[in-house]
Every structure is written in structure tokens, then in C-alpha cells.
Amino acid sequence: MGFDAEIDNSERNSVVENLKDEIQCSICCSIFEEPMKLDCCDGHICKKCFESVKKKFQNCPLCRKANFTAKFSRLMVTVLSQYKLFCPAEECNESVLYVNFAQHKKTCPALNKKPCPSCKKLYWHKDFADHFLCFEDIIKKAQADQKKLKDLETKNKSLKQSKESLSQNNKNLIALKTEHENKIAELEQFIAEDSKKIKNQKNNLSFLNKKISENAQKEQKKQKVWENKLNSAISESQKFLQQAEYNESRYSMLHAIVHEMTDKAERMKSDKAFLESELNAANNEIINLTEKLMANQNKSSGFFGLF
Ligand SMILES: [Zn+2]
Ligand SMILES: [Zn+2]
Ligand SMILES: [Zn+2]
Numbered sequence: 001m002g003f004d005a006e007i008d009n010s011e012r013n014s015v016v017e018n019l020k021d022e023i024q025c026s027i028c029c030s031i032f033e034e035p036m037k038l039d040c041c042d043g044h045i046c047k048k049c050f051e052s053v054k055k056k057f058q059n060c061p062l063c064r065k066a067n068f069t070a071k072f073s074r075l076m077v078t079v080l081s082q083y084k085l086f087c088p089a090e091e092c093n094e095s096v097l098y099v100n101f102a103q104h105k106k107t108c109p110a111l112n113k114k115p116c117p118s119c120k121k122l123y124w125h126k127d128f129a130d131h132f133l134c135f136e137d138i139i140k141k142a143q144a145d146q147k148k149l150k151d152l153e154t155k156n157k158s159l160k161q162s163k164e165s166l167s168q169n170n171k172n173l174i175a176l177k178t179e180h181e182n183k184i185a186e187l188e189q190f191i192a193e194d195s196k197k198i199k200n201q202k203n204n205l206s207f208l209n210k211k212i213s214e215n216a217q218k219e220q221k222k223q224k225v226w227e228n229k230l231n232s233a234i235s236e237s238q239k240f241l242q243q244a245e246y247n248e249s250r251y252s253m254l255h256a257i258v259h260e261m262t263d264k265a266e267r268m269k270s271d272k273a274f275l276e277s278e279l280n281a282a283n284n285e286i287i288n289l290t291e292k293l294m295a296n297q298n299k300s301s302g303f304f305g306l307f
């Protein structure tokens with residue numbers, strides 16, 4: 001196949017301009033590459049074009065003669081060596097001498113490098129296959145990743161549902177928590193009040209304890225006083241008892257004395273009665289005597305004055 005390239009005629013060479021149709025292959029419609037001259041009709045054709053036509057057809061593509069042959073055309077190469085061709089790669093567009101064009105086609109990065117559809121970096125054609133293997137790996141990986149992504153999406157969906165239910169639970173728990181917190185605050189208030197009461201009661205209790213111990217001390221003192229009093233009373237009563245015993249003995253003694261005296265009195269009574277009777281008798285005697293005396297006096301009134 002020929003060179004599919006534009007001719008550089010910036011030098012405005014008339015020969016170059018005039019012969020530009022003569023250097024084009026009528027099979028590939030490009031500028032000759034390795035031009036051959038057909039023996040049958042002196043026409044020119046690229047070496048590769050000749051080989052491909054020869055395989056498919058028996059007749060010359062230009063003059064239709066059978067069993068056509070061709071030879072390398074030194075003359076056409078000399079003509080072509082006057083030409084400069086632009087590199088067909090837009091990024092290069094270098095003006096290259098015809099004799100160097102085949103080499104340029106092999107080495108021009110713009111022609112021989114291809115951007116990777118994935119990473120967009122430019123690679124030499126020979127390396128591109130390897131890179132493309134990488135790319136296949138990437139595709140496989142991407143497919144695996146896509147599968148993973150799908151799995152993850154389904155997982156994500158279920159997780160989202162879980163999350164929604166959890167957030168609902170969370171809301172409920174938060175509500176419960178606030179409720180409990182309020183209750184706790186209420187209870188804390190109660191506890192504070194109770195502890196206040198307890199403190200007051202403790203104070204009262206300690207006050208009462210103090211009083212009780214004070215009273216106990218007082219009671220103890222009182223008890224001691226009473227004990228002392230009791231002891232003194234007991235000793236007193238013992239004294240009384242001794243006195244009583246003494247009195248009793250004295251009483252019995254006195255009783256005996258009284259008995260004795262009663263007896264004496266009795267005796268004296270009888271004595272008195274006897275004496276009274278004696279006295280009466282004496283009195284009677286006195287009266288008798290007095291009467292006798294009176295009578296005697298009356299009898300001796302003259303003598304009365306002598307007494
Ligand atoms: Zn021919
Ligand atoms: Zn050709
Ligand atoms: Zn180039």
C-alpha cells in the first residue's frame with residue numbers, strides 16, 4: 001500500500017507540481033511506496049499493491065494483459081526523491097523527504113502512539129496491545145467492581161432500611177431517655193428534699209440524744225440523791241427499829257411496872273378502902289366523940305370558957 005500523504009510544495013517547484021499525478025498508484029490512490037514498473041504496459045504500481053493484485057487476478061489491472069509481471073523502478077524512485085511529504089498525523093504534520101518517509105512512518109510518535117481509552121495516555125502501537133491487556137484486566141476488574149457495587153447497593157438499601165428503623169428506635173430511645181431523665185430529675189429533687197428532712201431529723205435526733213443524755217445524767221444525779229435519801233431513810237428506819245425494839249422492851253418493862261403498880265394500886269385501893277373505913281370509923285368516932293364532947297360542953301357551959 002502507498003503513502004497516504006499530502007505533497008509539500010512550499011518551494012513551488014514546477015516539476016514537483018507537474019508530476020504530482022504521475023507519482024500516484026492507481027490501485028491504492030496513494031503515493032507510490034516501493035514503486036514497480038509493469039512489463040506489459042510500463043505503468044507503475046506499489047510493490048504491495050502488485051503482490052495483492054497478483055494473488056487475486058490473472059490480468060494486469062492497468063492493461064488487462066494476462067500473466068503480467070513487474071520490476072523495481074529505479075527511475076520512479078529518483079523522481080520520488082524530489083518530493084517532500086507531510087506526515088499525515090495532525091499532531092505531527094512534519095515535512096519529510098520521500099526517502100525518509102517510510103522510516104518516519106515507523107518512528108513518528110503521533111502515528112505510532114495511540115491514546116488509551118481508559119487513562120488517555122499515549123502508547124506506542126507495539127506497547128498498546130500490552131496496555132490493552134491491562135485495560136482488559138481493568139474491564140474485568142471494573143465488571144467485578146460493578147458486581148460488587150450492585151451487591152453493595154443492595155446491601156446499602158437494606159442498611160438504609162436498617163438505619164431508618166434504627167433511627168426510629170433511636171428517636172424512641174431518645175424520647176424514653178428524656179422521659180427517664182425527667183423522672184430522674186424529679187427523683188433527685190425528692191431525694192434532695194428527703195435528705196433535707198433526714199438532716200433535720202438527724203439534727204432533731206442529736207438534739208434529743210443530747211437532751212436524753214442530759215436527762216439521764218440528771219436522773220442519775222436524782223437517783224443518787226434518792227439513793228442517799230433512801231439509805232439515810234433506811235438507816236433512820238433501822239434507828240427507829242432499834243428505838244422501837246428498845247421502846248418495846250421498855251414498854252414491856254413499863255407494862256410490868258404498870259402491872260406491879262396496878263397491883264400496888266389495887267393493894268393501895270384496898271388499903272385505902274380499909275383506911276377509909278378506918279377513917280370513917282375514926283370520923284364516926286370523932287363525930288361520936290364530938291357529939292359526946294358537945295354534949296359534955298353543953299353540960300358544962302360554965303366551963304366552956306376555960307377551953
Ligand atoms: Zn499492464
Ligand atoms: Zn499502490
Ligand atoms: Zn509524523
Ligand SMILES: [Zn+2]
Nearest residue numbers: 116118119120
Ligand atoms: Zn491506560
